[in-house]
Amino acid sequence: MGFRDYFSGHARDYASYRPGYPDALFSWLAANSPEHNLALDCATGNGQAAVALAGHFRQVIATDASARQLAAASTSPAVTYICATAEHLPLADTSVDLVSVAQGAHWFDMPAFNQEAGRVLRRGGLLALWWYGLFTINPDIDAVIQDYYRGTLEPCWPVERDHIDTNYQALPFPYAPLDHPAFRMSADWDLDQVMGYLATWSATRLYIKEYGNDPLPALRSRLQTHWGDPTTRQTIHWPLQLRAGTKP
Numbered sequence: 001m002g003f004r005d006y007f008s009g010h011a012r013d014y015a016s017y018r019p020g021y022p023d024a025l026f027s028w029l030a031a032n033s034p035e036h037n038l039a040l041d042c043a044t045g046n047g048q049a050a051v052a053l054a055g056h057f058r059q060v061i062a063t064d065a066s067a068r069q070l071a072a073a074s075t076s077p078a079v080t081y082i083c084a085t086a087e088h089l090p091l092a093d094t095s096v097d098l099v100s101v102a103q104g105a106h107w108f109d110m111p112a113f114n115q116e117a118g119r120v121l122r123r124g125g126l127l128a129l130w131w132y133g134l135f136t137i138n139p140d141i142d143a144v145i146q147d148y149y150r151g152t153l154e155p156c157w158p159v160e161r162d163h164i165d166t167n168y169q170a171l172p173f174p175y176a177p178l179d180h181p182a183f184r185m186s187a188d189w190d191l192d193q194v195m196g197y198l199a200t201w202s203a204t205r206l207y208i209k210e211y212g213n214d215p216l217p218a219l220r221s222r223l224q225t226h227w228g229d230p231t232t233r234q235t236i237h238w239p240l241q242l243r244a245g246t247k248p
Helices: 008-017 023-031 048-053 067-071 110-120 139-152 159-165 191-199 202-211 216-227
Strands: 038-042 059-064 079-083 096-102 121-132 183-189 234-246
Touching (some): 023 048, 048 059, 048 096, 110 121, 183 191, 191 202
Parallel strands (some): 096 121
Antiparallel strands (some): 121 234
16 A cells, blocks of 8 residues: 555554553544544554544544554444555545544645545544653653663654654644643553553664664663562553644
8 A cells, every 4th residue: 555564563562552542532522523423533553542432423434554453453333444544535525523543643644634634524524633752650760761762762763753752743734723621641551561562662663673683671671670570550641642623
């Protein structure tokens, strides 16, 4: 399909180790959609956003360019998965109440996607993009993670990752943004879960491919110095950012 695929090779790990989004986010999306008939979740990945949307919409279409990601996605009777790119959506004109993109718009050809989103959205339909950056736990652990993120992995991050670090400021958005409350993601994870999450990072995978060695065992040793018992659960926070607007 001509897309850069950083995640299919570890689709099942991606499904297991990605943090969940807060229920309040999906309630807000539903409250600001014109109807609750059909939602479209683009670049759905493991389907976590699509399944959550199914609690608020009668039907959810979830698309992803990776068939392997879709094969590992969560299932729901209200969710239909379709292998398709976000720039070529297999839906009729003005058929959708909500188009959502969770942690994925930075990979898109945004002008082409914005045109497609505008085509499938009904009048007053909601376009919503959300994303999250680096997590925090405590100052000592955060410093180790920052060194891994900014130091070890710096040459391996795809250029699109810069959009996360700059809060999507350079990505065009077609509608006037709506005001919204602050949303926050959190999870209680042990050290193994954190390491599983770090293994899903595209830069971690590229580092292993480019340099022929896995940086995670050394990182785990550094983290455990500050973590203590690896089975102890620590509370992890991700700052969640949202850009949403309605089609005129």
